[in-house]
Amino acid sequence: MKYIIGTVIALVLINLLIVVFQDSNTGSERKLFDKVPEFSLNDFEGNIVSLSDSEGKIRVINSWATWCPFCVEELSDFARLQEEFGDVIVVITIDRAESLEKAKGFMDEVGVTERIVTLLDSKDSFYKSIGGFSMPETLFVDGEGNIRVHKRGPMEFEEMKEKVESISNGS
Numbered sequence: 001m002k003y004i005i006g007t008v009i010a011l012v013l014i015n016l017l018i019v020v021f022q023d024s025n026t027g028s029e030r031k032l033f034d035k036v037p038e039f040s041l042n043d044f045e046g047n048i049v050s051l052s053d054s055e056g057k058i059r060v061i062n063s064w065a066t067w068c069p070f071c072v073e074e075l076s077d078f079a080r081l082q083e084e085f086g087d088v089i090v091v092i093t094i095d096r097a098e099s100l101e102k103a104k105g106f107m108d109e110v111g112v113t114e115r116i117v118t119l120l121d122s123k124d125s126f127y128k129s130i131g132g133f134s135m136p137e138t139l140f141v142d143g144e145g146n147i148r149v150h151k152r153g154p155m156e157f158e159e160m161k162e163k164v165e166s167i168s169n170g171s
Contacts, residue, residue: 036061036141037129041094041119044104049119051145054090058167059141060160063127065096066106070154071136075107077157079115081164089164091116097124142167 036059040050051059062078064071075093082091093116095103100120107113121127130137130150140149140163148167 034147035145036139036147037126039094039119039121039126039129041121041126043117043119044100044107044113049092049117054092055145056143057087058085058089058143058164059139060089060091060164061126061139061141062091062093063096063121063130063132063135063137064093065098065135066102068135072106072110074136074138074154075110075112075116077155077160079112080157081160082116084161085164085168088168093118094121094126095119096127097122140164140167 036051038051040048043049060078060081062071062074064075066072078091078093082089095118098120103118103120104113107118127137130139134152136154138149138151138155139147140151142148149163151163
């Protein structure tokens with residue numbers, strides 16, 4: 001009897017690990033919330049930026065860190081996305097609990113500091129508020145604050161563009 005119970009528990013745990021592993025590696029999408037959590041965080045100049053500052057626009061909110069290779073690869077694409085869609089969207093990247101010097105130095109090195117909004121989240125509160133468990137995590141939010149897509153894992157530029165176009169077309 002102990003063998004059967006142990007086997008069942010082991011199988012359940014293995015299946016759970018497979019689901020989590022596949023979910024994080026395939027970059028699957030999940031809609032976890034109806035509304036994006038409100039936040040107020042500092043930008044590189046110390047100004048407080050709130051989600052409501054960009055109300056009415058499509059927001060692409062990305063949680064990243066310098067230690068995440070996939071996150072780093074996306075930063076230039078996010079800047080390109082902002083430039084391509086202009087005033088229709090606001091790309092906001094939120095650094096996960098790293099110092100101003102580290103985050104800004106890295107953004108300067110990549111050449112995107114002036115091209116996208118970057119906020120510092122010293123307590124990692126935004127990532128926690130969206131139920132983050134993979135890196136990167138990106139929300140595509142419509143003008144009313146509804147999360148239309150919660151993307152876990154990395155993206156290529158074309159995928160980012162398709163998601164923004166889908167929201168702007170009302171799909």
